[in-house]
Amino acid sequence: MASETIALTAAHDVPQPIGTVLHDWVVTVDHKKLGILYILYALVFLVIGGIEATIMRMQLIVPHNHFVSPQVFNRMFTMHGTTMIFFVTMPILFGFGNYLIPLMIGARDMAFPRLNAWSFWLTAFGGLLLYFSFIGGNGLYGAGNAPDVGWFAYAPLTATAFSPGHSTDFWTLGLLVSGFGSIGTAVNILATIVCLRCPGMTLSKMPLLAWLNLVMAAMVLLAISPLTAAQMMLSLDRFLGAHFFDTLAGGSAVLWMHFFWIFGHPEVYVLVIPAFAFASEIIPVFSRKPIFGYPVMVAATVCIGFVGFSVWAHHMFTVGMNSYANSFFTITTMVIGVPTGIKIFNWIATMWGGKIILKTPMLFCIAFLFQFLIAGLTGIMLSAAPFDWQLGNSYFVVAHFHYVIVGGILFTLFGAFYYWFPKMSGRMYNETLGKWHFWLFFIGFHLTFDFMHVPGLLGMPRRIYTYEPGRGWDVWNLICTIGVFFQIAGTLVFIGNLLWSYFNGKAAGNDPWDAWTLEWSTSSPPVEYNFAKIPVVKSRRPLWDIKHPEDPDWKYE
C-alpha cells in the first residue's frame, strides 16, 4: 500500500521491499505518516468497538435474552465505551490534527517530531494493553479478564474487594499509559500552532481548524491530568493498600466521581471541538462562502473551553449534592449551550446565500447540523437537574451522548474522511459509494438513536444486560437493534470505498474541491517536506487570494 504512495510522488522509484516499507512506517517521525497511523489504528478499534456494541444490542433485542451472559455483557459496555473514547475518537482526531495542522499553517512538520512518534506509540501500546485483558484470562497466571466496571469505573466497585483479579488494572494502566501519549500530542499541537505559523499568518488569520485544535490541546493538558491523577490514586489503592476511595476507611466514592468528571466533561469538548473544526472547513468550501463570523466562532470556542471546566457535576446530579450545588451546575451547563448554539447559527449563516454542493462531505456535515441541534437540545433537557433526576443514568442519556458522538462527531469525521482522502491518497473516492454510505448510515443511526430516547423516558436504566417485559420497552429496543445493521452496512461500504478508491480512484490533483486553505496548494499526497518554499499569507483564505487576485479577501477582512 505504501509503495503506491511512493510511486505516486516519485514515478522513477522502484517499489521498495515490504520490509523497508514497514520499517519506514514504524520509525517515522513525519507528521503525515503518523497522522495516517493514528487514523488506521482508530479505524481498527472502531470496528472492534462496533462489534462490542452489536453484541450488546443483540442481547437487548428482546427481554430476558440469553445471547451473552451478564458477565460478558458488562465487559462489553465497559470495553465499548473505553475503546470508542480513548482508542477511536481521540486517536482519530489527533491523527487528522497531526496530518493537517502543519500543512494548514504552512509548516514543514510539527514542532517536536520525535515527541509526536513517541506519543503515537504510547497511545497504541495503551490500547493493546487494555485489549490484552481479554486473553489475560484466569489461566494466564490469573492475570484477569476484560474490565467490567463501566468506562467511568466508579469507586468502590473498582476496589480490590469488589473487582478481584486484574481486570480493573488493565483499564487503569492502559488508559494511564495512553494518557501520557495524549498529553505529548497536546504539547506538540500547542507548540506547533504557537511557534510555527508561516509569515503573515497571525492568530487571527489561522484556519479555524488550527484555532479549534489549539483550544482542544489546551483543554487536553488540563483535563487528562485529573484522570491521570485519579488513576494513580486508584492504582495506589489497589496495589499498595492506600485508601483514597476506600469507603470502609473513611474514603469517599464521590471524590472519584468529582475527579473523573473534571476530566470526563472537558474530555467530551476535547472530542467535539475538532469535529466542529472539520465542519468549519467543509461547510464554507461546499457553500462557496467564507465562514460567517470568524471572530465569534473563535471566541465561542474559547468560551466553551473555559466554561467546559465548570460543568462537570451535571454528571452527579443524583449523588445527593445540596440544592445550591445542583443549581450552580444547572446554570453553568445551560450557559455553555449558548456559545455552542451560536456556532450552529454561524454554520447556517455560512450556507445562507451560498451555492451548496451536495457531495458526500457536505451531506455528512448537513446531517451533523441537524443531529447536533437535537443532541444539544436533549443536553439542555438533561441540564435541568430535576429532569435529570428522572432521565439521568437511563437510556435517554445513552441516546443523548451517542447523538453527540455518533451523530455529531462521527458524521463530521466521515465528512473529513471524504474531504481529505484525495489529499492524503492522491485519489478521488467513489461518489456513488459515498452516498450509499451516507444514506445507509443515516437511516441506521436514526433508527437506533432516535428511538433510544423512548425507553429512557419510560424508566429503562443503562448498563443492564436484560430487562423486564411489560414495562413498555420491548418494541423500542427491537427497533434500536435493527438500526445497528444499517450502520454496519454503511460502515462496510465506507471501508470498501476507501480501499477501492485507494487503488482505483481517479487522480485527484492538488485541489479537487477548489478550496482555499494552504494544504490544497501542495501535491496530493504532499511531498515529505510539505512546501518547496514556506508560503506567505495575507488573509484567512490564501488560495482564494491567489485564484481571485482582483478581489482578494484581505481587502475585506
Next chain:
Amino acid sequence: MLSLIAAELAIFTIFVVAYLFYIGKSLTGPTPKDVLEVPIFATICLLSSSLTIHAAVSALRNGRVRTFGMWWFVTMVLGLIFLGETGREWHHLIFEKGLTISTNLFGTTYYSLVGLHAFHVTVGLICIAIAMILALLGKVKQEHNERADVFSLYWHFVDVVWIVVFTVVYIIGR
C-alpha cells in the same frame, strides 16, 4: 515545557485537593500532629537550588562555562540533600511511627503527595546528572544556554510545587 508544566500542575492540584479534602477524616492511626516534623533544612536546600540553577544558567548565557559547571554541581548537591532528607523522614515515619500509605487516610494522602513531588525531584536530578556528566566531559558550550534555561523552568516548577505541598502538609494540615 510550559505546556508540560501546565499539565503537571493539574495532576498535582488533584493530589493537593485530595489531601485537603481528607484532612481530619482518618478513622484511626497517627495524625499529622503526632508524627510530622517540619523539614526546614530540606526546604531551604531545595529553594536555594532554584537560586543556584538560575546562577548556573546566567553563567552559561554569558559564556562562563566553568562557573556554570560549579553552580550546576551545587544545584545537584542541594537536590540530593533534599531527597536524602525526605528519605530519612520516611524511614522515621515508617519504622518508628508506624505510618505507611495503607495505615489511614493521612498516610495515603501524605505519601502520595510528597512521593509524587519527590519523584519529580528525582527525574529532575537524573537530568541534572546527565548534564553534569556532559559538562565534565567538556561538551556543554555557551550555545546550549537555551536548553539549560528550558530545563531550569522545570526545576523552578518543582520548587514552586514544594512550596504548595509544604504549606498544605506541614502548615495547614497540622
Next chain:
Amino acid sequence: MVREIHHNSQEPNHKSKRVIQWAPIMTAGCLLAASPVFGNSEDPSQMPNMFKPQSSPAHSIFHLSLFVLAICAVIFVIVFSLLTYSVIKFRRRADDDGREPPPVYGSNQIELAWTVIPVLIVLVLFLATARVIHAIQQARKPPEAIEVIAIGHQFWWEFRYPALGVVTANELHVPSSDRSHPTPTFITLLSADTDHSFWVPRLAGKTDLIPNRVNQMWIDPNETGIFVGQCAQYCGTQHAKMLLRVYVDSPDQFQKWVQEQSKPAQVSESAKEGRRIFETTACINCHAVSGTVADGRFGPDLTHLMSRDTIASGAASNSSENLRLWIHDPDAIKPGSLMPAMNLNQRDLDAVTAYLETLR
C-alpha cells in the same frame, strides 16, 4: 479560475430527511397521549412512565419537563426550519453559471441578536428549574411522616422502619398520602457495598445510595397501587435484576401490614425438620428470621418471606418451584448474585423450602 465541479442530479434527500426527523417527535407525542393503546401485552400501570406521576416530587418534575420540552420544541422547529430552508433554497442548481456567491464575513447585529436571545432563554429556564430543585430538596418533614432506611446491597434492597420495628426486603410498603393530611415517606439512603440508585419514576426522581454517605429522598403517593422501578447505578454483575416494587397501601392496609410485619416468625410444627436444617446450615450466616437464632445481616430478612410477591429482588415470582430453584441453584435465576448454591440433597432441599413457605 472557475472550476467545473461535476455533481450528481438532485435527489429528494431533504423530504425524506424531514420525515425521519419528525418521526421520533410524533412517536413520543403519541406515546404520551395514548399510552394505554400500546399496552396490549403490557399493563400500563406497570410501566414506569415518568409522564404519569403519582407523587409530588414526580409531579414537580413532570411539570418542569413539559416546560423544558416546550421550549426545546420551539427552538428545534425554528432552527430546523432555517436549516432545511437553507439547504433547499441555496443548493447549487444544475444550470449554475459557476460564479462564486457574494462572500459575507459576518454581521454584528445578527450575531448580537442570536447571542442575547439564547441568554434570555437560559435565564428563564434556569429560574424555573431552580424553583423545582429547592422545592424538592428542601421539603420539610412533617411529624406524621413515615421514616424508612433503605440500604443498598449487591443485588437487593433492605428496608428498615426503625419507628415501627419492621425489617423487610425488596418490596417497599408505604401509605398513600392525602393532601389535607399528608403522610409522606422519607427514605434515608445508605449502602452496604457499592453505589446504587433508587429509581421509581412515577414516584420521584432517582437518588443514589453511596457507601459512607447518607442521602435522603421523599415520596407522597396520592393513590394506591404497585409502582415498579429498579437500581439505576451500575453496581456489579446483577445490577439489571435489582428490581424495585413500591406498594402504596391505603392507611388502613398499611397499618395491617405493619402489624403483621412486626410480629416474630410464625412457628409451624410441620416445618420443624426444615427449620432444623436451616438453623444448622450456613443459611443463618446471611439471613435473619426474627424470634429464632438466625440473625445474619448479609442477605434479606426472611421472617415474612411469604408476604412478598417476588424473590431475588424481583428476579422471579415467589412460587414454590422458584424458591426451591433459588436455594438449589441461584445462578439459574440470577447468575452472579451473591447467594451461594447451598448444595443440599433433595430431601433437605424440600424440607427447607417447606419451612420457608411457613414464614408468612
